[in-house]
Amino acid sequence: MKRFLQNIAIFGAIASALAVSIYTVSGHPVLAHTVSESQNSNENTSENSSKNIADITLIHAGNVLAIAGQSPKKNQTIIILDGNIMGIEDGFLQDDEANIIDLSEYFVLPGLIDSHVHITHEWNPNIRLDGVTKEAGDVAYDAAENAQKTLMAGFIAVQDVGGPKEVFALKRAIAAGKIPGPHIRAAGRAVSVTGGHGDRHGYIESILKIQSQDTICDGADDCRRATRAAIKAGADIIKITATGGVLSNTNAGTEQQFFDDELVAIVETAQTMGRKVTAHAHGKGGIESALNAGVKSIEHGTYMDAGTAALFRKYDATLVPTVIAGMTVVDWANNTDWLPPNSAQKALEVGPQMQSMLKLAWENGVTIAFGTDSGVSKHGENAQEFIYMVEAGMSEMDAIKAATLTAAKHIEMNDKIGSLEAGKYADLIAVKGNPLESIEELLDIDFVMKGGIVYKNK
Numbered sequence: 157m158k159r160f161l162q163n164i165a166i167f168g169a170i171a172s173a174l175a176v177s178i179y180t181v182s183g184h185p186v187l188a189h190t191v192s193e194s195q196n197s198n199e200n201t202s203e204n205s206s207k208n209i210a211d212i213t214l215i216h217a218g219n220v221l222a223i224a225g226q227s228p229k230k231n232q233t234i235i236i237l238d239g240n241i242m243g244i245e246d247g248f249l250q251d252d253e254a255n256i257i258d259l260s261e262y263f264v265l266p267g268l269i270d271s272h273v274h275i276t277h278e279w280n281p282n283i284r285l286d287g288v289t290k291e292a293g294d295v296a297y298d299a300a301e302n303a304q305k306t307l308m309a310g311f312i313a314v315q316d317v318g319g320p321k322e323v324f325a326l327k328r329a330i331a332a333g334k335i336p337g338p339h340i341r342a343a344g345r346a347v348s349v350t351g352g353h354g355d356r357h358g359y360i361e362s363i364l365k366i367q368s369q370d371t372i373c374d375g376a377d378d379c380r381r382a383t384r385a386a387i388k389a390g391a392d393i394i395k396i397t398a399t400g401g402v403l404s405n406t407n408a409g410t411e412q413q414f415f416d417d418e419l420v421a422i423v424e425t426a427q428t429m430g431r432k433v434t435a436h437a438h439g440k441g442g443i444e445s446a447l448n449a450g451v452k453s454i455e456h457g458t459y460m461d462a463g464t465a466a467l468f469r470k471y472d473a474t475l476v477p478t479v480i481a482g483m484t485v486v487d488w489a490n491n492t493d494w495l496p497p498n499s500a501q502k503a504l505e506v507g508p509q510m511q512s513m514l515k516l517a518w519e520n521g522v523t524i525a526f527g528t529d530s531g532v533s534k535h536g537e538n539a540q541e542f543i544y545m546v547e548a549g550m551s552e553m554d555a556i557k558a559a560t561l562t563a564a565k566h567i568e569m570n571d572k573i574g575s576l577e578a579g580k581y582a583d584l585i586a587v588k589g590n591p592l593e594s595i596e597e598l599l600d601i602d603f604v605m606k607g608g609i610v611y612k613n614k
């Protein structure tokens with residue numbers, strides 16, 4: 157049975173005071189088809205500010221998981237205007253003039269969010285040459301390709317936690333609608349100690365000199381300077397490498413690398429400029445010192461234990477587990493000659509721990525935000541992390557929540573993304589089957605809409 161748009165008062169977010177009323181008389185859809193952008197319906201609206209039913213998109217969705225954690229609903233209409241969700245109504249609303257998208261055979265859910273990517277590059281056997289052979293333009297084109305792959309995989313937003321400044325140009329180009337890609341929140345260059353995980357290693361002296369970065373710091377004062385330099389370059393969030401890491405070509409281990417006073421200096425400096433700090437950290441001591449210094453989230457978290465989990469809860473901190481990164485580097489260490497010996501050894505130590513770490517963290521009540529470290533694994537294969545999350549004991553619903561509501565809050569974009577609600581961006585995806593029954597559905601996304609624009613419709 158057809159239902160027509162009738163007397164639905166939809167309060168959206170196109171403009172702060174926009175109140176939209178849609179009146180359609182059955183059989184006479186010409187009536188009252190002007191949507192006023194003024195609160196006062198008696199005011200004349202100019203040509204520019206008036207909206208028509210033809211500007212509205214109605215998505216007929218067979219199933220909708222609007223908010224992860226709540227039950228999905230059958231046969232819903234998602235009403236979209238100017239790239240925003242105006243409301244979700246029961247049944248399949250009809251209108252002769254509205255643009256209707258038929259997803260009645262599909263399961264619709266909020267667009268996915270990856271809290272840990274490196275969108276400007278992807279690991280390959282020649283990556284150590286890329287840094288001295290690729291021009292800025294080459295990096296930007298690589299980044300654009302990676303961004304498109306990420307969006308097509310259903311990820312409508314990412315947090316980029318470390319890489320060259322081209323990420324900021326990419327972010328601007330996507331926001332301006334020049335190229336397809338996810339919303340980006342970016343750190344730019346990571347703040348690291350001299351010789352630490354975020355520094356350069358294993359090149360001759362002259363090459364190391366031209367690769368020097370102003371986010372490398374030693375001592376609390378210098379770390380204040382480095383944090384400010386990162387923010388000056390455009391950082392939305394400060395990324396620090398609190399411990400050693402696998403892919404830096406050095407045998408400096410995977411434990412704490414900053415002194416406690418340096419960590420506090422970074423967190424306080426970031427706070428003065430309205431930024432939070434997220435820390436790459438494998439070793440238990442490095443994770444705990446970062447949390448105690450006021451770092452709000454930990455990337456990887458490999459060697460945490462139940463005591464560390466209690467600290468996460470105490471500080472209401474978030475863990476981004478990146479199990480797929482661990483799986484990927486173990487595969488390389490065992491099956492390729494891609495890694496220098498220093499990295500191969502660390503990969504075989506760290507990688508196998510990561511899924512059991514996630515299980516421990518989840519069982520101990522740690523808040524988990526979805527993240528992959530894509531750029532280690534391939535861009536566009538981000539959803540593989542869901543498989544590892546469910547294997548580690550998270551329910552399908554909890555894994556989806558980690559990649560929607562929780563990740564949106566973690567990257568401080570939950571006013572616009574993370575759920576399908578009036579006033580949020582029309583950023584949504586659809587799959588054929590039910591991902592709450594089979595998480596593998598998310599490996600192959602059939603439909604992607606971002607900002608009301610359809611980017612993929614198989």
Ligand SMILES: [Zn+2]
Nearest residue numbers: 272274317529
């Ligand atoms: Zn990373």
